[in-house]
Structures are given as structure tokens and as C-alpha cells.
Amino acid sequence: MTRRSTDQGWTLIELLVVVTLIMLLASISLVQYRNTIVSAKEATLKSQLFIMRDAIDQYYADKGKYPESLQTLVTEQYLRSVPLDPFTESNDSWQTVAADPEPGAATVSTGIFDVKSGSDKNALDGSRYADWHP
Secondary structure, three states, X not given: OOOOHHHOOOOHHHHHHHHHHHHHHHHHHHHHXXXXXXXXXXXXXXXXXXXXXXXXXXXXXXXXXXXXOHHHHHHOOOOOOOOOEOOOOEOXXXXXXXXXXXXXXXXXOOOEEEEEOOOOOEOOXXXXXXXXXX
């Protein structure tokens, strides 16, 4: 029995080209997947910062003073709970910014004016998560 030329298998070079293309496509897909996960975490962080800052503003509008802590917002039902920072995966890592004392105010405690992420990582655009403002 003789072999026909159409029954021959793949050559080594053809196999190497196919494997190289598959690896290239897989590596591109992996980078896109990782960036998609980071983008989702960034969107979550922006949303949580907006919600907490809005709760701080509502508290100030209602009480005429800033809350003493984020837990005060939960206790007084301005928030259901302090959310998790998606990058530190903790609700204790939020960095609060104290309000400036009002002139002539007798109290030393001014409350929190703003909240920032406790993460030391950089965003996809190169900015630091801890520096994000509304």
C-alpha cells in the first residue's frame, strides 16, 4: 500500500506556528481579563466614594455638623454599613479627612469632611486611588 500525499500530517514548523498563535491570543486575553477586573473594582470604588460622601453631606445638612466617624453614619442610619474598599478588601481601611474647624467654635472635634480609599495602589490611568476626588 502506498501513501498518498494528502495523508501526510502536520510539519513541525506548522505545529510551532499554531502553538505560538494560540499562546499569543491567550496572553492578550489574559491581560484584557485582568484590566476588566480592575475596571470593575474602580467603578465600585467610585460608586462607594460617591455614596459615602453623599451620606456625609446629608448628615451635615440635617445636623449642622460633620459626623465623628463613618460608623456614626451607620449608627444614625445614613448608611446601612460601611462598605468594603474593593482594593484593600476591608471596611476599616478608609482614610477620613477632618473638617476645618469653624472660626470661634469651642469644640475641638470637627468630624469628618471627606473619605478616601486606603489603598496605596495606582489606577489604570496612573492616578492613586487614595487621591480620587468627586
